[in-house]
Amino acid sequence: GAVVSQHPSWVICKSGTSVKIECRSLDFQATTMFWYRQFPKQSLMLMATSNEGSKATYEQGVEKDKFLINHASLTLSTLTVTSAHPEDSSFYICSAPTGGSLDTEAFFGQGTRLTVV
Protein backbone atom coordinates (compact mmCIF):
# COMPACT_ATOMS: atom_id res chain seq x y z
CA GLY A 1 0.00 0.00 0.00
CA ALA A 2 0.86 3.66 -0.17
CA VAL A 3 3.12 5.18 2.48
CA VAL A 4 2.19 8.05 4.76
CA SER A 5 4.90 9.20 7.13
CA GLN A 6 4.21 11.18 10.28
CA HIS A 7 6.78 12.96 12.42
CA PRO A 8 7.51 13.03 15.28
CA SER A 9 6.20 9.75 16.63
CA TRP A 10 6.08 11.18 20.12
CA VAL A 11 6.64 14.56 21.74
CA ILE A 12 6.53 15.96 25.24
CA CYS A 13 6.06 19.69 25.62
CA LYS A 14 5.44 22.18 28.37
CA SER A 15 2.04 23.72 28.87
CA GLY A 16 1.68 26.92 26.87
CA THR A 17 4.12 25.99 24.12
CA SER A 18 3.34 25.01 20.53
CA VAL A 19 4.02 21.74 18.79
CA LYS A 20 4.16 21.02 15.06
CA ILE A 21 3.36 17.60 13.60
CA GLU A 22 4.20 16.74 10.00
CA CYS A 23 2.39 14.36 7.69
CA ARG A 24 3.98 13.37 4.39
CA SER A 25 2.77 11.21 1.55
CA LEU A 26 5.95 9.51 0.37
CA ASP A 27 4.98 7.84 -2.89
CA PHE A 28 1.91 9.71 -4.05
CA GLN A 29 0.45 13.18 -4.13
CA ALA A 30 -2.37 14.05 -1.78
CA THR A 31 -4.55 17.07 -2.43
CA THR A 32 -6.43 16.19 0.73
CA MET A 33 -5.23 14.92 4.08
CA PHE A 34 -7.22 14.26 7.19
CA TRP A 35 -6.21 14.86 10.81
CA TYR A 36 -7.62 12.70 13.59
CA ARG A 37 -7.32 12.65 17.35
CA GLN A 38 -7.60 9.47 19.36
CA PHE A 39 -7.92 9.30 23.13
CA PRO A 40 -6.96 6.08 24.97
CA LYS A 41 -9.24 3.15 24.18
CA GLN A 42 -11.41 5.29 21.94
CA SER A 43 -12.06 5.53 18.25
CA LEU A 44 -10.59 8.03 15.81
CA MET A 45 -12.30 11.40 15.76
CA LEU A 46 -11.86 13.56 12.71
CA MET A 47 -10.54 17.02 13.57
CA ALA A 48 -10.12 18.64 10.19
CA THR A 49 -9.66 18.18 6.47
CA SER A 50 -6.48 19.66 5.07
CA ASN A 51 -6.72 20.88 1.50
CA GLU A 52 -3.65 21.70 -0.58
CA GLY A 53 -3.55 25.36 -1.50
CA SER A 54 -6.61 26.39 0.49
CA LYS A 55 -7.93 26.65 4.00
CA ALA A 56 -8.56 23.61 6.09
CA THR A 57 -12.08 22.54 6.95
CA TYR A 58 -12.62 21.95 10.66
CA GLU A 59 -15.13 19.66 12.29
CA GLN A 60 -17.65 21.08 14.69
CA GLY A 61 -16.15 21.81 18.08
CA VAL A 62 -12.54 21.92 16.90
CA GLU A 63 -10.87 25.29 17.45
CA LYS A 64 -9.21 26.37 14.21
CA ASP A 65 -7.05 28.95 15.98
CA LYS A 66 -5.71 26.32 18.33
CA PHE A 67 -5.08 23.60 15.76
CA LEU A 68 -3.41 25.30 12.83
CA ILE A 69 -3.24 23.31 9.63
CA ASN A 70 -1.06 24.08 6.65
CA HIS A 71 -1.05 22.06 3.43
CA ALA A 72 1.52 23.91 1.36
CA SER A 73 2.42 21.13 -1.04
CA LEU A 74 0.91 17.96 -2.50
CA THR A 75 2.99 15.79 -0.17
CA LEU A 76 3.04 17.66 3.12
CA SER A 77 0.47 18.77 5.66
CA THR A 78 1.32 20.11 9.11
CA LEU A 79 -0.74 20.37 12.27
CA THR A 80 0.40 22.87 14.90
CA VAL A 81 -1.08 22.62 18.35
CA THR A 82 -0.77 26.14 19.73
CA SER A 83 -0.61 27.02 23.42
CA ALA A 84 -0.88 23.37 24.31
CA HIS A 85 -2.51 22.32 27.58
CA PRO A 86 -2.60 18.95 29.33
CA GLU A 87 -6.07 18.24 27.93
CA ASP A 88 -4.54 18.35 24.45
CA SER A 89 -2.50 15.27 25.29
CA SER A 90 -3.62 12.64 22.83
CA PHE A 91 -2.64 10.48 19.87
CA TYR A 92 -2.79 12.52 16.66
CA ILE A 93 -3.00 10.66 13.36
CA CYS A 94 -3.07 11.85 9.77
CA SER A 95 -4.38 10.03 6.73
CA ALA A 96 -4.30 10.63 3.00
CA PRO A 97 -6.45 9.22 0.22
CA THR A 98 -4.44 8.02 -2.75
CA GLY A 99 -6.83 9.38 -5.34
CA GLY A 100 -9.79 11.59 -5.94
CA SER A 101 -12.57 9.11 -6.53
CA LEU A 102 -15.31 8.56 -4.02
CA ASP A 103 -14.10 5.11 -2.98
CA THR A 104 -10.39 5.79 -2.74
CA GLU A 105 -8.27 3.95 -0.21
CA ALA A 106 -6.91 6.05 2.62
CA PHE A 107 -3.64 5.30 4.36
CA PHE A 108 -2.61 6.43 7.81
CA GLY A 109 0.57 7.75 9.31
CA GLN A 110 2.14 6.12 12.32
CA GLY A 111 0.60 8.63 14.69
CA THR A 112 2.11 11.16 17.10
CA ARG A 113 1.69 10.77 20.82
CA LEU A 114 1.58 14.25 22.34
CA THR A 115 2.04 14.67 26.06
CA VAL A 116 1.65 18.14 27.53
CA VAL A 117 3.11 18.57 31.01
Next chain:
Amino acid sequence: GENVEQHPSTLSVQEGDSAVIKCTYSDSASNYFPWYKQELGKGPQLIIDIRSNVGEKKDQRIAVTLNKTAKHFSLHITETQPEDSAVYFCAAPSHISNFGNEKLTFGTGTRLTIIP
Protein backbone atom coordinates in the same frame (compact mmCIF):
# COMPACT_ATOMS: atom_id res chain seq x y z
CA GLY B 1 -23.90 12.43 8.40
CA GLU B 2 -22.91 8.81 8.59
CA ASN B 3 -23.41 6.82 11.78
CA VAL B 4 -21.36 3.65 12.18
CA GLU B 5 -21.94 1.13 14.94
CA GLN B 6 -19.54 -1.70 15.65
CA HIS B 7 -19.75 -4.73 17.88
CA PRO B 8 -18.57 -6.45 19.88
CA SER B 9 -16.29 -4.02 21.68
CA THR B 10 -14.10 -6.87 22.90
CA LEU B 11 -13.65 -10.37 21.54
CA SER B 12 -11.51 -13.24 22.79
CA VAL B 13 -10.95 -16.19 20.50
CA GLN B 14 -8.96 -19.38 20.87
CA GLU B 15 -6.05 -19.57 18.47
CA GLY B 16 -7.12 -21.31 15.29
CA ASP B 17 -10.77 -20.40 15.65
CA SER B 18 -12.60 -17.75 13.64
CA ALA B 19 -13.44 -14.20 14.66
CA VAL B 20 -16.30 -12.10 13.32
CA ILE B 21 -16.79 -8.38 13.82
CA LYS B 22 -19.92 -6.61 12.62
CA CYS B 23 -20.72 -3.03 11.68
CA THR B 24 -23.84 -1.20 10.62
CA TYR B 25 -24.04 2.12 8.82
CA SER B 26 -26.81 4.62 8.27
CA ASP B 27 -26.18 6.34 4.92
CA SER B 28 -27.56 4.20 2.10
CA ALA B 29 -25.45 6.20 -0.38
CA SER B 30 -22.20 4.93 1.13
CA ASN B 31 -20.30 2.75 -1.31
CA TYR B 32 -16.94 1.98 0.27
CA PHE B 33 -16.24 0.09 3.48
CA PRO B 34 -12.68 -0.35 4.74
CA TRP B 35 -11.42 -2.26 7.75
CA TYR B 36 -8.39 -1.15 9.72
CA LYS B 37 -6.16 -2.94 12.20
CA GLN B 38 -4.48 -0.86 14.87
CA GLU B 39 -1.71 -2.19 17.05
CA LEU B 40 -0.76 -0.50 20.27
CA GLY B 41 0.91 2.87 19.73
CA LYS B 42 0.61 2.73 15.95
CA GLY B 43 -1.59 4.23 13.28
CA PRO B 44 -4.40 2.19 11.70
CA GLN B 45 -3.42 -0.15 8.89
CA LEU B 46 -5.82 -0.89 6.04
CA ILE B 47 -6.31 -4.65 5.92
CA ILE B 48 -9.22 -5.08 3.53
CA ASP B 49 -11.98 -3.06 1.95
CA ILE B 50 -15.09 -3.68 -0.07
CA ARG B 51 -17.03 -1.61 -2.53
CA SER B 52 -20.76 -1.71 -2.93
CA ASN B 53 -20.76 -3.52 -6.24
CA VAL B 54 -19.77 -6.81 -4.58
CA GLY B 55 -21.11 -8.76 -1.65
CA GLU B 56 -17.95 -10.46 -0.49
CA LYS B 57 -14.20 -10.08 -0.77
CA LYS B 58 -11.51 -12.41 0.47
CA ASP B 59 -7.78 -12.04 1.05
CA GLN B 60 -6.18 -15.17 2.48
CA ARG B 61 -7.50 -15.53 6.05
CA ILE B 62 -9.47 -12.29 5.97
CA ALA B 63 -12.85 -11.75 4.35
CA VAL B 64 -15.42 -8.99 4.37
CA THR B 65 -19.12 -9.36 3.55
CA LEU B 66 -21.51 -6.56 2.69
CA ASN B 67 -25.29 -6.50 2.85
CA LYS B 68 -26.41 -3.23 1.31
CA THR B 69 -30.08 -3.87 1.93
CA ALA B 70 -29.55 -4.30 5.64
CA LYS B 71 -26.71 -1.74 5.69
CA HIS B 72 -24.25 -3.90 7.50
CA PHE B 73 -20.84 -5.35 6.77
CA SER B 74 -18.68 -7.83 8.62
CA LEU B 75 -15.04 -8.77 8.99
CA HIS B 76 -14.19 -12.46 9.18
CA ILE B 77 -10.79 -13.73 10.28
CA THR B 78 -10.24 -17.47 9.99
CA GLU B 79 -7.50 -19.63 11.53
CA THR B 80 -6.65 -16.86 13.95
CA GLN B 81 -3.08 -16.39 15.12
CA PRO B 82 -1.62 -14.49 18.10
CA GLU B 83 -0.43 -11.71 15.79
CA ASP B 84 -4.07 -11.03 14.90
CA SER B 85 -4.50 -9.56 18.39
CA ALA B 86 -5.18 -5.84 17.91
CA VAL B 87 -7.99 -3.29 17.76
CA TYR B 88 -10.04 -3.43 14.58
CA PHE B 89 -12.04 -0.51 13.21
CA CYS B 90 -14.64 -0.47 10.49
CA ALA B 91 -15.38 2.74 8.62
CA ALA B 92 -17.80 4.19 6.15
CA PRO B 93 -17.78 7.43 4.14
CA SER B 94 -19.61 10.25 5.89
CA HIS B 95 -20.17 12.66 3.04
CA ILE B 96 -18.43 14.00 0.02
CA SER B 97 -15.92 16.72 0.70
CA ASN B 98 -15.49 19.61 -1.67
CA PHE B 99 -12.47 17.94 -3.17
CA GLY B 100 -14.15 14.65 -3.93
CA ASN B 101 -12.57 12.60 -1.16
CA GLU B 102 -15.03 11.26 1.29
CA LYS B 103 -14.37 11.57 4.98
CA LEU B 104 -14.48 8.34 6.92
CA THR B 105 -16.57 7.80 10.00
CA PHE B 106 -15.11 5.09 12.19
CA GLY B 107 -16.77 2.49 14.33
CA THR B 108 -15.96 2.36 18.01
CA GLY B 109 -13.44 -0.43 17.59
CA THR B 110 -13.17 -4.07 18.62
CA ARG B 111 -10.33 -5.25 20.79
CA LEU B 112 -9.53 -8.75 19.55
CA THR B 113 -7.48 -11.05 21.75
CA ILE B 114 -6.25 -14.37 20.43
CA ILE B 115 -5.71 -16.87 23.21
CA PRO B 116 -2.75 -19.19 22.52
